[in-house]
Amino acid sequence: MSDTTHKGRILLIAMGNPNRGDDALGPYLGMKLRKTLPELVVFCNYDGDGAGLMAQWHLKDWVYVIDAVASGQEHGTQYILDAHEKPLQSQFFHYSSHAFGLSEGVEMARVLDRLPERLVIFGIEGKDYTHGHEMTEVVRLASEQLEVEIQKTLQQAVEEHEQLYA
Secondary structure (H helix, E strand, C coil), X not given: CCCHHHCCCEEEEEECCCCCHHHHHHHHHHHHHXXXXXXXXXXXXXXXXXXXXXXXXXXXXXXXXEEEEECCCCCCCEEEEECCCCCCCHHHECCCCXXXXXXXXXXXXXXXXXXXXXXXXXXXXXXXXXXXXXXCHHHHHHHHHHHHHHHHHHHHHHHHHHHHHC
């Protein structure tokens, strides 16, 4: 790629607290994926509140987020959500340790017209968000399949990004 102005314009954000049970999903998968990320993808762990998300994705074209989900569905259920298709429901991520979580941050960015061009959220329905607990086996097992899906998605994104901005 000859134009380096778009280098690193794809961001993978791993959200969550590694010390709160299934909330560790983001950091857990992020650390595994970080080892094999394509060069064009920038990685960051983020355990802040939703209000700080816009600062994380500032100047990024495409953003992918990994976070645990708490919507009341079956534990281990996987989600891939396109934030441009419809608003995120706040109860989807209501086990955040922050009152202003991922859903609220995304929706605030939507209102302020500050969503990145592409924003995709990968999640798994968690079971236990207790401080000091480890990630549950059901989430760990589901994360293996989601890891493969994220790798494929990021590779496709890099190829598409390079075609668009070469």
